[in-house]
Amino acid sequence: MIDPIEQFHIEKLFTIGRIGNQEIAFTNSSAYMLVSVALISLLMIGTGRRLVPGRLQSVAEISYEFVANTIRSSAGSEGMKFFPLVFSIFMFVCVSNMIGIIPYTFTISSHIIVTAALALLVFFTVLIYGFYKNGLKFFKLFVPSGIPIVILPLVVLIEIISFLSRPISHSVRLFANMLAGHITLKVFASFVTMLGAMGLIGWAGAVLPLGLTVALTALELLVAFLQAYVFTILTCIYINDAIHPGH
């Protein structure tokens, strides 16, 4: 049986340096991050500035419009202040997920530490900007209006826990989807080789998992984009809370 977890192994390519006793290694994960960033830069910078856009320039413009519309619809036009952050997150997650679909590549977001780092970045941005812009009024976020004073402490506690649980659900969602999708794909693909080794009857039987693998690849392509979009839209919703708390 082919090991379905093996694709998530992190290998050290070379060492960059040390901080204290901790080795800072350049891993295959970092290599793929670098590749996604390079691809995004190539798409956004290298595709020209013509008035009548070519194909690649259209992709760049569509992705800009898409993210800008997402921000405007969920955080208002004030949210456009955060456009660089949101656009970077969307493009990074989307492109790295797309790269992960290609066979023999590594999926960055199948490691929870990567998605958790992104989610925490959003979380602290919301916290710091919320306090910077609204001061103590930011605490209104935890106090829903129109609640009887008797149960208010309980509701506030629940709201605070709900707020603190955001980075967890934010990161686990992307991570779990990518991990589960890639494991399913690998398991079905390994059925093909296992059945194929059984001779002619196995060959006939292998058609079914092969077809499923093709279908699952298409589904994964959809999931890769969709999860990047969900990550982005949640980021916008959280940023909206920082801009307008307690509305």
Next chain:
Amino acid sequence: MARGFRLSSELVAGVVVGALIGWGFDRLLSTSPFGLIVFFLLGFAAGVLNVIRSAGVAPDRTGR
């Protein structure tokens, strides 16, 4: 599958954060096990609240 992950991660996140807060509370104030019990239940409530909100059944915030 995506929807299932979405809702379950919301619920689990609430419970985990509640339990962690309770555990830390107990460690700091040595009130074990009451902090864990209370915050675990509160975390469960927060998780259910998260699920209801992300499923779009209830409005995002009361009064909005």
